Amino acid sequence: MATKNPFDLTGQVAVITGSSRGIGRSAAEIMASLGAKVVVSSRKADACEEAAAAIKKAGGEAIVIPCNISRKEEVEALVKGTLDKWGRIDTLVCNAAVNPYFGPLAKIPDDAFEKIMNSNVKSNLWLCNLAIPTMAERGGGNAIIVSSIGGFRGSAMLGAYGISKAADFQLARSLAVEWGPKNVRVNCVAPGLIKTDFARALWEDEKNLAPRLATTPLRRIGEPDEIGGIVAFLASKAASFMTGTVIVADGGVTIA
Helix, strand or coil: CCCCCCCCCCCCEEEEECCCCHHHHHHHHHHHHCCCEEEEECCCHHHHHHHHHHHHHCCCEEEECCCCCCCHHHHHHHHHHHHHHHCCCCEEEECCCCCCCCECHHHCCHHHHHHHHHHHHHHHHHHHHHHHHHHHHCCCEEEEEECCHHHCCCCCCEHHHHHHHHHHHHHHHHHHHHHHHHCEEEEEEEECCECCCCCHHHHCCHHHHHHHHHCCCCCCCECCHHHHHHHHHHHCHHHCCCCCCEEEECCCCCCC
8 A cells, every 4th residue: 555645734724924925935835735724924914915825826725814923912813713714723833033133132122132032932832822722622733933043053143033042942842741742743943044035134245145155064045945845844744753853954054
């Protein structure tokens, strides 16, 4: 008998935050191409509609539920709206994040630090606390947090962002322990520098990019699809024995 494709996502419902562009959009497109029904979500409805239309044009299934992850009532509406439409959530992808401050920790204003921690950590906890119990009731599911190699490394200019991303690793580990007995898996992806709008300031500046590429074994930065595929893998049966872990995808920069 032929083995069932372990990467097939047919029948799964996936909620993906920050999915109108970049890594989130790539994850939504790849997961839809593998059979998942996806909820495209970010702050701007029109950008979401455009991403969902592209998924549908390619033969996938997608709906739009806009959400600003820093507002609890919008996070609640995202989960409720998905359950109202499709009756289940199998995969939650916490991808949306912010970084309003670039500079030393010595100078960071309180409101910037709070914004980073609220959007990059607390909102992920809200999402997980709303979605995971519904997965557990149905016999299982998985959550994936898109973190960053910034969570492993010290940084003179991205310190607060790095703190939030390290906190995401620990959030995933603790939720994995808490929900593992109910067959819910929680994992992280830690991308290096990826060619997205979010990281534009880091890759558009040739002067800054050159030394980065010189110390990256693959000698290039990543593309969104190179992370989106990992998200889809973690959502699939192929990753069914993985929980509480962090997959690093950074062209080798952290090992060189």
